Amino acid sequence: MPHGATIHFRSDKLPLIGDFSVDARFTDSSGxxxxxxxxxxxxxxxxxxxxxIDARPKEQYIAGHIKDSLCLFNNVKVLVNGWSLxxxxxxxxxxxx
Numbered sequence: 001m002p003h004g005a006t007i008h009f010r011s012d013k014l015p016l017i018g019d020f021s022v023d024a025r026f027t028d029s030s031g032x033x034x035x036x037x038x039x040x041x042x043x044x045x046x047x048x049x050x051x052x053i054d055a056r057p058k059e060q061y062i063a064g065h066i067k068d069s070l071c072l073f074n075n076v077k078v079l080v081n082g083w084s085l086x087x088x089x090x091x092x093x094x095x096x097x
Contacts, residue, residue, distance in 0.1 A: 022035060023035050045066070045067075051070060052066045052068070052069035052070070053069065053070050053072055054066065054069045054070065054071050054072065054073075055072045055073070055076045056073065057073060058071075058073035061073050
């Protein structure tokens, strides 16, 4: 760009490259989504084949929560890209069940 030139906003829209949907943000290493539908969650609940974990603040959990869900309201924080960051930093890890 020449010295002293001015950048103006474009009148046409530039496409965003990538998938920014909720499904795309919650995937495992193979690209499989970790998001399930309400219908699937209900089926898992009714079959007692899943553990539901509630990470909302204590006040919200007390006000109402999924029956038999486990409450993790003691100082819950989110480390975005947690496993990758932790592993790459050489912090303690484990394998297996």
